[in-house]
Amino acid sequence: xxxxxxxxxxxxxxxxxxxxxxxxxxxxxxxxxxxxxxxxxxxxxxxxxxxxxxxxxxxxxxxxxxxxxxxxxxxxxxxxxxxxxxxxxxxxxxxxxxxxxxxxxxxxxxxxxxxxxxxxxxxxxxxxxxxxxxxxxxxxxxxxxxxxxxxxxxxxxxxxxxxxxxxxxxxxxxxxxxxxxxxxxxxxxxxxxxxxxxxxxxxxxxxxxxxxxxxxxxxxxxxxxxxxxxxxxxxxxxxxxxxxxxxxxxxxxxxxxxxxxxxxxxxxxxxxxxxxxxxxxxxxxxxxxxxxxxxxxxxxxxxxxxxxxxxxxxxxxxxxxxxxxxxxxxxxxxxxxxxxxxxxxxxxxxxxxxxxxxxxxxxxxxxxxxxxxxxxxxxxxxxxxxxxxxxxxxxxxxxxxxxxxxxxxxxxxxxxxxxxxxxxxxxxxxxxxxxxxxxxxxxxxxxxxxxxxxxxxxxxxxxxxxxxxxxxxxxxxxxxxxxxxxxxxxxxxxxxxxxx
Amino acid sequence: xxxxxxxxxxxxxxxxxxxxxxxxxxxxxxxxxxxxxxxxxxxxxxxxxxxxxxxxxxxxxxxxxxxxxxxxxxxxxxxxxxxxxxxxxxxxxxxxxxxxxxxxxxxxxxxxxxxxxxxxxxxxxxxxxxxxxxxxxxxxxxxxxxxxxxxxxxxxxxxxxxxxxxxxxxxxxxxxxxxxxxxxxxxxxxxxxxxxxxxxxxxxxxxxxxxxxxxxxxxxxxxxxxxxxxxxxxxxxxxxxxxxxxxxxxxxxxxxxxxxxxxxxxxxxxxxxxxxxxxxxxxxxxxxxxxxxxxxxxxxxxxxxxxxxxxxxxxxxxx
Numbered sequence: 001x002x003x004x005x006x007x008x009x010x011x012x013x014x015x016x017x018x019x020x021x022x023x024x025x026x027x028x029x030x031x032x033x034x035x036x037x038x039x040x041x042x043x044x045x046x047x048x049x050x051x052x053x054x055x056x057x058x059x060x061x062x063x064x065x066x067x068x069x070x071x072x073x074x075x076x077x078x079x080x081x082x083x084x085x086x087x088x089x090x091x092x093x094x095x096x097x098x099x100x101x102x103x104x105x106x107x108x109x110x111x112x113x114x115x116x117x118x119x120x121x122x123x124x125x126x127x128x129x130x131x132x133x134x135x136x137x138x139x140x141x142x143x144x145x146x147x148x149x150x151x152x153x154x155x156x157x158x159x160x161x162x163x164x165x166x167x168x169x170x171x172x173x174x175x176x177x178x179x180x181x182x183x184x185x186x187x188x189x190x191x192x193x194x195x196x197x198x199x200x201x202x203x204x205x206x207x208x209x210x211x212x213x214x215x216x217x218x219x220x221x222x223x224x225x226x227x228x229x230x231x232x233x234x235x236x237x238x239x240x241x242x243x244x245x246x247x248x249x250x251x252x253x254x255x256x257x258x259x260x261x262x263x264x265x266x267x268x269x270x271x272x273x274x275x276x277x278x279x280x281x282x283x284x285x286x287x288x289x290x291x292x293x294x295x296x297x298x299x300x301x302x303x304x305x306x307x308x309x310x311x312x313x314x315x316x317x318x319x320x321x322x323x324x325x326x327x328x329x330x331x332x333x334x335x336x337x338x339x340x341x342x343x344x345x346x347x348x349x350x351x352x353x354x355x356x357x358x359x360x361x362x363x364x365x366x367x368x369x370x371x372x373x374x375x376x377x378x379x380x381x382x383x384x385x386x387x388x389x390x391x392x393x394x395x396x397x398x399x400x401x402x403x404x405x406x407x408x409x410x411x412x413x414x415x416x417x418x419x420x421x422x423x424x425x426x427x428x429x430x431x432x433x434x435x436x437x438x439x440x441x442x443x444x445x446x447x448x449x450x451x452x453x454x455x456x457x458x459x460x461x462x463x464x465x466x467x468x469x470x471x472x473x474x475x476x477x478x479x480x481x482x483x484x485x486x487x488x489x490x491x492x493x494x495x496x497x498x499x500x
Numbered sequence: 501x502x503x504x505x506x507x508x509x510x511x512x513x514x515x516x517x518x519x520x521x522x523x524x525x526x527x528x529x530x531x532x533x534x535x536x537x538x539x540x541x542x543x544x545x546x547x548x549x550x551x552x553x554x555x556x557x558x559x560x561x562x563x564x565x566x567x568x569x570x571x572x573x574x575x576x577x578x579x580x581x582x583x584x585x586x587x588x589x590x591x592x593x594x595x596x597x598x599x600x601x602x603x604x605x606x607x608x609x610x611x612x613x614x615x616x617x618x619x620x621x622x623x624x625x626x627x628x629x630x631x632x633x634x635x636x637x638x639x640x641x642x643x644x645x646x647x648x649x650x651x652x653x654x655x656x657x658x659x660x661x662x663x664x665x666x667x668x669x670x671x672x673x674x675x676x677x678x679x680x681x682x683x684x685x686x687x688x689x690x691x692x693x694x695x696x697x698x699x700x701x702x703x704x705x706x707x708x709x710x711x712x713x714x715x716x717x718x719x720x721x722x723x724x725x726x727x728x729x730x731x732x733x734x735x736x737x738x739x740x741x742x743x744x745x746x747x748x749x750x751x752x753x754x755x756x757x758x759x760x761x762x763x764x765x766x767x768x769x770x771x772x773x774x775x776x777x778x779x780x781x782x783x784x785x786x787x788x789x790x791x792x793x794x795x796x797x798x799x800x801x802x803x804x805x806x807x808x809x810x811x812x813x814x815x816x817x818x819x
Contacts, residue, residue, distance in 0.1 A: 373660075374616055374619065388652065393648055393649075393651075393652065394644060394645040394648045394649060395645055395648075395649060403580075403685075404580075406685075406686075406689060407580070407689055407692075410689050410690070410693055411693050411697050420686065420689070421686065424682050424683065424685065424686050427682055428675075428678060428679050428682050431674070431675060431678050432671075432675060435671060435674060435675075439659065439667055439670070439671060442656065442659060442660055443659040443660060443666065443667045443670065444667075476577075477577060478576070478577045478578060478579055481577070481579040481580070482579045485579065
């Protein structure tokens with residue numbers, strides 16, 4: 001392959017470069033500074049993430065398509081998912097000052113790990129090749145394992161970290177095996193190449209391709225915490241420090257969804273004839289079934305939870321199920337919008353819970369918050385808004401997210417309308433457990449000994465930003481929805497041969 | 501600015517005023533009791549002004565013409581086909597007046613509330629905006645939004661300021677209504693899809709269905725009618741979906757009961773007239789005997805139960 005056909009353009013990976021460089025700088029700062037200035041570190045991290053955000057916006061100016069020999073791609077999917085990840089990372093940095101200060105933990109590594117994780121996630125959204133998918137997945141996962149155990153003297157955090165690590169490695173093995181089988185069947189690891197191989201019906205061993213896709217489905221299903229691959233989620237979410245839970249419940253999930261879309265909708269979705277059609281029907285129905293199981297399991301188990309972090313863990317499983325409803329429409333936009341709405345609200349909720357739970361996450365039982373509703377309104381009213389948004393009450397982001405996903409599924413794929421009905425029934429179930437914390441917080445008498453937590457300015461800013469985001473997406477989503485519509489890859493049908 | 505928009509959002513402005521007033525004067529150390537008195541007066545002021553504004557609407561309403569009047573239609577989420585479309589017609593003008601008339605009375609009736617006065621009044625004002633929004637919306641999306649928004653303040657009013665079994669009553673009220681309204685959401689989406697996925701405008705869809713431009717297949721029509729009807733029957737509430745009402749009535753603070761009986765229940769009947777009759781006229785005709793039977797059962801059953809109620813509020817609820 002000629003060098004000039006590789007399309008080496010460093011601007012195409014500018015966001016990833018910026019974030020990883022800043023992460024290295026943060027490590028050096030930590031090594032050479034004497035007192036470990038928490039604020040300076042947070043400030044540098046914030047600047048780096050904002051610069052990366054600008055770089056993502058500027059990516060839109062480059063030609064869409066593959067770069068570095070197809071290892072990374074630029075397309076609307078990448079732009080939107082990368083933007084969501086950076087928003088999550090920025091909110092996490094704003095909230096981190098409070099977390100590290102209250103717990104008295106060293107700030108240096110935290111921010112550099114957070115940024116390394118972010119760079120891995122950004123790479124995942126950019127992946128045009130199975131090898132890049134794997135690279136991004138590993139960078140994002142390994143740093144998140146460490147973050148989960150960041151409070152290293154805490155047994156629960158250690159358990160969480162180890163569980164996450166073992167089960168995560170297990171799922172990565174599935175993923176890698178699936179990639180190897182797919183390579184064996186198609187002779188390429190490039191996602192576009194896989195699509196063309198399927199479209200031209202030049203598959204060596206069709207069974208290998210189906211098996212490879214199935215194993216990758218398991219791998220992705222694990223990482224987005226969809227049932228029946230969700231069993232690690234509650235323990236890991238409960239044990240990890242609350243801020244880290246908020247981060248890993250959103251960032252990695254969003255990134256893996258991007259890669260999931262790229263591989264399955266971009267690579268495997270060629271319903272023309274033969275193995276392509278088989279594969280298409282197979283994964284669409286598998287994902288549909290997984291989606292229904294995921295939301296039902298998540299919602300029903302969440303009802304009996306007494307711990308707010310476990311409740312949100314099961315609710316996040318349910319939300320992965322709703323996002324999968326958007327996934328089967330073969331379009332990235334409903335999924336991206338849904339995940340954006342979910343991520344903002346979720347990070348905000350965990351930011352509030354971090355304060356209510358106090359240092360060391362001592363108070364995470366819902367009953368610990370009895371009657372505090374009007375004692376700390378700056379915390380409880382935002383929490384109520386976040387919970388109502390997760391429940392999908394209109395005028396919040398969560399409602400528009402659900403509405404968009406349900407509408408897309410209902411209008412574009414009539415054969416899968418049962419998914420919408422299942423999702424609506426699940427939303428009804430979910431109302432019950434989202435109301436429960438509100439009942440305890442506002443309607444029960446005040447538990448004695450409540451002291452209002454002290455909020456840092458950066459934390460307040462993060463909560464205000466998430467509230468604004470919740471209502472902006474809930475009331476004025478028009479601009480974002482319109483910009484997402486531009487340049488969507490339409491699903492290839494039998495009449496249109498698979499060229500891009 | 502259109503008068504309808506002003507009436508709808510004036511209470512919300514009052515809510516903002518309450519919050520700002522509390523932040524400003526609360527920080528200056530005005531005593532709690534004095535502040536509470538000011539909150540009551542501010543709320544009363546906004547509700548009375550709002551009633552006067554709605555009287556202006558009545559003055560401007562031309563009863564010799566059919567159809568919607570004083571219409572504002574602005575693109576809102578036009579990517580989905582949602583518009584901010586409000587107006588009044590011969591039915592809603594009276595419902596709007598009823599709401600704005602009952603609100604000052606409810607505020608006066610809750611003069612004795614001393615627990616968290618600001619939040620109480622805040623929820624009352626948000627509730628008024630929600631109820632008015634339901635009546636003036638001519639867009640299904642907007643209607644659904646306001647329909648759900650009324651739930652949250654009422655939920656808090658019952659849950660925080662209610663009687664002994666307030667938590668049970670509040671949760672029951674919320675879940676009953678949400679079950680119905682989420683099914684209605686699916687029906688709204690379906691009607692939207694059958695109409696070509698371009699608009700949520702109620703007037704446009706009604707005329708498309710009446711002229712036969714939009715045809716919904718027979719079997720589907722039955723289910724959609726059912727989904728809309730269930731949501732509204734729960735609100736009405738029609739026997740046997742009525743069990744949330746006595747609980748909510750008894751446990752709610754008195755002003756809450758006034759609004760519940762006076763306005764919130766009317767939203768159900770109004771919804772039936774706005775959606776079920778024009779969208780599915782044939783199903784509505786076929787279902788009429790059944791609905792009437794249930795209604796008669798409700799009347800007799802309600803009357804019999806009301807006869808033996810020792811509790812005044814429960815008596816009103818069953819009657």
